[in-house]
Amino acid sequence: MDIPGPEPGADGGVGAVAAAGGLHRYQLQLHAAYGPVVRFQLPGAQAAVSVADPVLLEATAHIDKRPERLFEFLAPLFETGNLQVMPADEHGPWRRLLLSVLAGRPSHERHFARFTTLATELADRWAEQAAHVGPADRASHEPVELQKDLTALSLRMICEYALGGEVADPGRVVAAFEDVLTEHLGKLYEVPAPATREERAERAQAALAFLRATVDQVVAAHRSGDRADRSDLIGALVEAGERPARIRDTVMVMMLAAHHTTGVAVSWTLHLLGRHPVVAERVGEELDRVLGDRAAPEYADLRRLTYLDMVLKESMRLFPPGPYGARETTGTLFLGERGEYEIPAGTTVFYPIWAVHMNPDHWPEPEKFVPERFTPEETAARPRLAYIPFGIGPRSCEGAALAVIEAELVLAVLLKRFRFRPVPEHEVTPIERFVLWAADDIRMTVSLRVPE
Known part of the structure; x- marks a missing residue:
């Protein structure tokens, strides 16, 4: 059968995406109007098809090619080729190496104490801010900006992880990466930024040069064996015989991928809990039961925080940090039991x-926040690909396990100490900015669960 979709426009689809408020919302509209498989126009793609049914997605899960034109904006960050679109034969070994580190418990445990320190430092700052108000109303007068503070925390955590805590000035690394992202992602999403285009480009180039030099210093120390405190990631790449420039590019792409995602996931989770105080109270009770008087969990405690895990998963269902992914077919692809949808080679x-996460066939009343959707029984009753916050197949996120550890740790530290409430009349609007961002941040008032 022909794949349904809107009539092509002379502008190549730019107007339709803009009118919807971004590609993420456009896809929701397309699937609501045309069904589980939709063809549509997209700038940068000759032909595009969107698939929102988890069963039909199974036939695409093997694809190991990304559309190069859609990832061109990342090319300036790399010297050995854009790692987001490396060929499948090269990508497979590289991915296996990354997973051997990023998905491994030893690596998670090794960095857990430092992650806890960073999360606690943020909690201490918020607690000091909240404590300035009298006991009758312990809410902070100044709302916290969740995305601002939590993405800064997530970048500090990934710098510690990727660089082994060996950076003399981690604050400068964080600032430099922000300059690079503001320039390159700002071009893609037309984000307003101070200074002239030339000034921003010059600042981004200087920041990129600093980041490369910083990573190169860490790589050189690993190769010489001079460092006792080593980066698991760089150590594995050095041991595998990767050349220094490729190691540097790998570290850079990991910092890019992890920079916003964890902080954004935690921000949306706190946003939802602020609007569902009964759920938040249950999370607090679980934390009190598992942690007792301790302010932060040990690594082993995370497995016992089962309700917190369900809350995080439901949050990432409603607000997936990455709202979509893309592959390119290398041969003709047939979807459906009878192959009723034919997708030609070269299609994005x-x-x-x-849209997959909001599919009502698999998520009844999908707009509702219901953590109990993720009990073992409910999960087993759904198709495997009904929940895909980290993508699917050979191009799914290598750092998924690490991201979940970080997010659950940060949530445990914050929710053990604080209650979060939405700021009245502050509108939270999801927009596409590489991740599912909030247009004007997520501002919330913070109060102490118990006086300190």
Whole structure:
């Protein structure tokens, strides 16, 4: 059968995406109007098809090619080629090496104490701010900006992880990476930024040069064996015989991928809990039961925080940090039991993660926040690809396990100490900015669960 979709426009689809408020919302609209498989126009893609049914997605899960034109904006960050679109034969070994580190418990445990320190430092700052108000109303007068503070925390955590805590000035690394992201992602999403275009480009180039030099210093120390405190990631790449420039590019892409995602996931979770105080109270009770008087969990405690895990998963269902993914077919692809959808070679296939997560066939009343959707029984009753916050197949996120550890740790530290409430009349609007961002941040008032 022909794949349904809107009539092509002379502008190549730019107007339709803009009118919807971004590609993530456009895909929701397309699937609501045309069904589980939709063809549509997209700038940078000759032909595009979006698939929102988890069963039909199974036939695409093996694809190991990304559409190069859609990832061109990342090319300036790399010297050995854009790692987001490396060929499948090269990508496979590289991915296996990354997973051997990023998905491994030893690496998570090794960095857990430092992650806890960083999360606690943020909690201490918020507690000091909240404590300035009298006991009758312990809410902070000044709302916290969740995305601002939590993405800064997530970048500090990934710098510690990727660089082994060996950076003399981690604050400068964080600032430099922000300059690079503001320039390159700002071009892609037309984000307003101070200074002239030339000034921003010059600042971004200087920041990129600093980041490369910083990573090169760490790589050189690993190769010489001079460092006792080593980066698991760089150590594995050095041991595998990767050349220094490729090691540097790998560290850079990991910092890029992890920079916003964890902080954004935690921000949306706190946003939802602030609007569902009964759920938040249950999370607090679980934390009190598992942690007792301790302010932060040990690594082994995370497995016992089962309700917190369900809350995080439901949050990433409603607000997936990455709202979509994309692959390119290398041969003709047939979807459906009878192959009723024929997708030609060279087609960009979109995984509209947000639309998959809002599919009412698998998520009754999908707009509702219901953590109990993720009990073992409920999970087993759904198709495997009904929940795909980290993508699917050989191009799914290598750092997924690490991201979940970080997010659950940060949530445990914050929710053990604080209650979060939405700021009245502050509108939270999801927008696409590499991740599913909030247009004007997520501002919330913070109060202490118990006086300190």
